Amino acid sequence: RNFSIVCIPGDGIGVDITDAAVQVLSALSATFGTFTFQFETLDWSSKNYRQRGYYAPEGGVEGLKKYDAIYFGAVGWPDVPDHISLWQMILPIRTTLNQYANVRPTRILPGTVSPLAACAADPSLLDWVIVRENSEGEYAGHGGTTPSSAHALHTVATEVSIFTRVGIERIVRFAFEMALRRPRKKLTMVTKSNAQRHGMVLWDMVFYEVAREYEGRVEYDKMLVDAMTVRMVKSPQTLDTIVATNLHADILSDLAAALSGSIGIAPSSNLDPTRTFPSMFEPIHGSAPDIAGQGIANPVGAFWSAAEMIRWLAGADGSSNEEGLVEGTGVGHMVDAAECLMTAIANVTERGVKTRDLGGESGTKEVTDAVCEEISNV
Amino acid sequence: RNFSIVCIPGDGIGVDITDAAVQVLSALSATFGTFTFQFETLDWSSKNYRQRGYYAPEGGVEGLKKYDAIYFGAVGWPDVPDHISLWQMILPIRTTLNQYANVRPTRILPGTVSPLAACAADPSLLDWVIVRENSEGEYAGHGGTTPSSAHALHTVATEVSIFTRVGIERIVRFAFEMALRRPRKKLTMVTKSNAQRHGMVLWDMVFYEVAREYEGRVEYDKMLVDAMTVRMVKSPQTLDTIVATNLHADILSDLAAALSGSIGIAPSSNLDPTRTFPSMFEPIHGSAPDIAGQGIANPVGAFWSAAEMIRWLAGADGSSNEEGLVEGTGVGHMVDAAECLMTAIANVTERGVKTRDLGGESGTKEVTDAVCEEISNV
Ligand SMILES: CC(C)[C@H](C(=O)O)[C@@H](O)C(=O)O
Ligand SMILES: CC(C)[C@H](C(=O)O)[C@@H](O)C(=O)O
Numbered sequence: 001r002n003f004s005i006v007c008i009p010g011d012g013i014g015v016d017i018t019d020a021a022v023q024v025l026s027a028l029s030a031t032f033g034t035f036t037f038q039f040e041t042l043d044w045s046s047k048n049y050r051q052r053g054y055y056a057p058e059g060g061v062e063g064l065k066k067y068d069a070i071y072f073g074a075v076g077w078p079d080v081p082d083h084i085s086l087w088q089m090i091l092p093i094r095t096t097l098n099q100y101a102n103v104r105p106t107r108i109l110p111g112t113v114s115p116l117a118a119c120a121a122d123p124s125l126l127d128w129v130i131v132r133e134n135s136e137g138e139y140a141g142h143g144g145t146t147p148s149s150a151h152a153l154h155t156v157a158t159e160v161s162i163f164t165r166v167g168i169e170r171i172v173r174f175a176f177e178m179a180l181r182r183p184r185k186k187l188t189m190v191t192k193s194n195a196q197r198h199g200m201v202l203w204d205m206v207f208y209e210v211a212r213e214y215e216g217r218v219e220y221d222k223m224l225v226d227a228m229t230v231r232m233v234k235s236p237q238t239l240d241t242i243v244a245t246n247l248h249a250d251i252l253s254d255l256a257a258a259l260s261g262s263i264g265i266a267p268s269s270n271l272d273p274t275r276t277f278p279s280m281f282e283p284i285h286g287s288a289p290d291i292a293g294q295g296i297a298n299p300v301g302a303f304w305s306a307a308e309m310i311r312w313l314a315g316a317d318g319s320s321n322e323e324g325l326v327e328g329t330g331v332g333h334m335v336d337a338a339e340c341l342m343t344a345i346a347n348v349t350e351r352g353v354k355t356r357d358l359g360g361e362s363g364t365k366e367v368t369d370a371v372c373e374e375i376s377n378v
Numbered sequence: 379r380n381f382s383i384v385c386i387p388g389d390g391i392g393v394d395i396t397d398a399a400v401q402v403l404s405a406l407s408a409t410f411g412t413f414t415f416q417f418e419t420l421d422w423s424s425k426n427y428r429q430r431g432y433y434a435p436e437g438g439v440e441g442l443k444k445y446d447a448i449y450f451g452a453v454g455w456p457d458v459p460d461h462i463s464l465w466q467m468i469l470p471i472r473t474t475l476n477q478y479a480n481v482r483p484t485r486i487l488p489g490t491v492s493p494l495a496a497c498a499a500d501p502s503l504l505d506w507v508i509v510r511e512n513s514e515g516e517y518a519g520h521g522g523t524t525p526s527s528a529h530a531l532h533t534v535a536t537e538v539s540i541f542t543r544v545g546i547e548r549i550v551r552f553a554f555e556m557a558l559r560r561p562r563k564k565l566t567m568v569t570k571s572n573a574q575r576h577g578m579v580l581w582d583m584v585f586y587e588v589a590r591e592y593e594g595r596v597e598y599d600k601m602l603v604d605a606m607t608v609r610m611v612k613s614p615q616t617l618d619t620i621v622a623t624n625l626h627a628d629i630l631s632d633l634a635a636a637l638s639g640s641i642g643i644a645p646s647s648n649l650d651p652t653r654t655f656p657s658m659f660e661p662i663h664g665s666a667p668d669i670a671g672q673g674i675a676n677p678v679g680a681f682w683s684a685a686e687m688i689r690w691l692a693g694a695d696g697s698s699n700e701e702g703l704v705e706g707t708g709v710g711h712m713v714d715a716a717e718c719l720m721t722a723i724a725n726v727t728e729r730g731v732k733t734r735d736l737g738g739e740s741g742t743k744e745v746t747d748a749v750c751e752e753i754s755n756v
Binding site for chain 1: 454459460461463464465469493494495496498516517519521522523530531532533534535536537538539540541542543544570571572573574575576577578579580602603604605607608611612624625628629631632633635636637641664
């Protein structure tokens with residue numbers, strides 16, 4: 001089977017790590033021989049914005065619908081205000097393509113060290129997956145500033161978070177299904193419903209309604225977002241699957257990545273669980289202007305994201321859709337390929353072939369070559 | 379000089395630790411002999427709510443204006459929805475009394491251990507003060523749910539964050555003044571202005587405007603809230619003073635407390651920097667129903683909050699008001715008393731007289747007695 005993948009490397013180290021991901025994906029299809037990837041690359045970048053005045057051309061995001069999956073690097077550059085680059089690119093893709101579930105697994109890889117003393121001693125304490133609502137909430141983009149110049153003494157600005165019952169229900173159900181498929185079958189829901197008394201209270205309510213369907217099958221509890229950071233630091237072993245709003249999960253997933261050792265290893269999948277449109281895979285780190293172009297970016301987050309993409313394309317992630325569970329669609333080799341890639345990454349980090357953020361001395365190319373070699377030696 | 383302090387112990391361990399704080403405050407005035415505290419206690423609690431239907435009686439919050447300071451324990455109990463207890467009590471106090479600056483210092487106390495391996499080895503790496511906007515933003519309480527029952531399939535709820543130029547400017551200026559008085563003179567401002575493009579963008583703009591006044595005197599930078607959690611975990615030594623919105627600083631200050639060892643030690647001051655109304659001092663932990671009434675709550679956060687209250691009453695905190703800097707008002711003994719209390723706490727934790735959350739075996743009373751004894755031996 002052939003899959004058409006559209007790559008959007010974006011800015012800074014997004015370019016380096018997308019290149020690296022394409023190499024390992026090609027190595028996998030060469031080794032396994034039962035699937036191929038056809039890559040196309042779009043230059044939607046800050047450079048493009050400077051030269052032509054836009055990131056994606058008119059109709060560009062719609063045009064993504066024809067691919068099987070989207071592989072995204074990173075976007076953002078100091079000379080463009082972030083809220084412009086993001087609202088012209090990554091945020092419209094997530095919402096237009098119905099990618100309402102952003103899935104962010106976190107574990108401590110062999111040969112890497114958690115900054116938490118307890119997890120450095122026993123890396124198995126930290127094994128989480130954060131399910132982030134990816135289509136509404138604090139990222140709805142609503143609100144405004146008045147007077148619009150914002151320079152008047154009495155200027156008032158708002159940010160309006162929008163939560164819909166439909167939006168909450170589908171992400172909560174997705175998270176319960178995810179928890180069901182994990183060995184520990186636990187789900188922790190995060191809100192700030194003590195201080196925010198409208199949308200957050202609706203979250204809690206819908207969560208408990210959906211929870212009734214999973215009673216006895218998934219163990220669940222509720223945390224306030226502030227207290228959740230404490231629990232992540234002090235009792236990582238008590239957490240398993242986590243579901244939270246767009247903003248809360250954004251914050252918690254960066255924290256999770258840091259606690260696992262480096263934001264450079266953390267993957268994310270922007271999924272349309274209905275499989276109507278292509279899903280998008282991207283490491284959670286940004287464009288890192290400070291280290292861009294030096295060949296030292298950590299490609300592990302990009303590889304892990306590639307592994308998640310393969311699993312998704314194989315339908316083996318088992319995520320729920322409107323009708324229920326998508327069962328593995330029999331693309332068995334691809335599931336093996338994703339496993340193979342994860343093993344290759346682990347072997348390489350374990351051997352100490354690591355970038356600086358992980359305490360190693362290798363560059364992007366060395367790590368990439370090492371992973372490709374592991375793959376070809378399977 | 380005599381100070382009238384109104385105590386609101388609230389719920390759960392709020393009661394235990396307020397008792398403990400009153401004891402050490404009394405020990406301090408007995409030892410120093412130059413100032414006294416006259417305590418009044420208000421039973422604004424969830425029990426009161428169950429029996430009488432309210433936390434604070436009609437006009438209660440207004441009535442607080444006649445005291446010199448407010449000492450607050452904690453509020454919240456499982457049988458009252460949190461958004462009711464908080465909106466009837468702590469949140470109206472903060473806003474009605476113009477307590478727009480919530481100040482939250484974090485350090486690692488002697489004899490306590492940070493969960494971060496790097497800080498366990500060198501506790502001096504972590505020395506922060508978080509300045510939290512305490513009057514608006516995500517805690518404005520605005521928004522709604524429609525249809526109001528929230529049970530309809532198409533229910534939509536909003537949370538409306540409100541940011542005013544006046545509100546941003548005063549907290550940013552407060553934070554710069556705070557940074558100026560700290561040895562390292564650094565200020566990090568936190569927003570999420572890449573994804574939230576109205577109020578957050580106004581924050582950034584006003585921050586850079588105010589920053590111009592401090593150019594060359596305070597070193598400042600800007601972080602996104604998600605990336606900030608990574609920096610706190612990975613490079614604590616690069617941070618000093620931090621200013622953030624109501625919600626962001628709520629989250630970051632819990633994280634800070636956890637990284638310093640325990641949320642049980644963390645203090646907070648809700649300040650009206652104009653000194654028009656009394657300020658309020660409270661440990662940042664909650665009512666902890668799971669350990670309430672067992673005599674094991676950590677009173678250190680309560681003591682540290684009491685020390686901050688004394689400093690504030692002495693006018694020695696140097697916080698800015700509308701006219702400029704309030705200089706120490708000469709209540710020199712009180713500044714010594716606050717120092718004495720902080721030293722007493724440090725000596726006691728160093729000796730290993732600690733509650734369970736800090737890895738010790740002592741109860742609230744033992745710790746309190748030990749601190750009082752240290753004070754009387756000065
Ligand atoms: C780049 C930015 C919009 C993004 C987000 O906040 O969603 C990033 O932080 C992430 O976590 O994917
Ligand atoms: C109790 C709650 C309203 C409060 C807050 O979120 O402000 C608490 O978490 C705090 O940090 O003081």
